[in-house]
Amino acid sequence: KGLGNIEVIHTVCATGLESESVDLVLLYDTYHELENPASVLEELYRVLKPQGVLSFSDHHMREEDILREITGGGRFQLVAKGKKTYTFAKAG
DSSP: OOOOOOOOOOOSSOOOOOTTOEEEEEEESOGGGOSOHHHHHHHHHHHEEEEEEEEEEOTTSOHHHHHHHHHTTSSEEEEEEOSSOEEEEEOO
8 A cells, every 4th residue: 555645845835735635734843933833824724634634743842832823723623642743633
């Protein structure tokens, strides 16, 4: 079994991907460096499928800050928490 189509996007906002076309987004150790994190989260929400997953980790941030930042806009909800990784789903 292959991994299917894997895309690596190196942009902070407009990915050019179709809406609701992505199963999984990995956002690791970059969030704290983003100039406009709200725009990035908006784009990730747009491209994720309804059952899509945002996997997040940023060792530069405290847990309470991660949860506030990612769930605060109402787009994502926490569904699982590992040792250093958080799994979010589209809210609603």
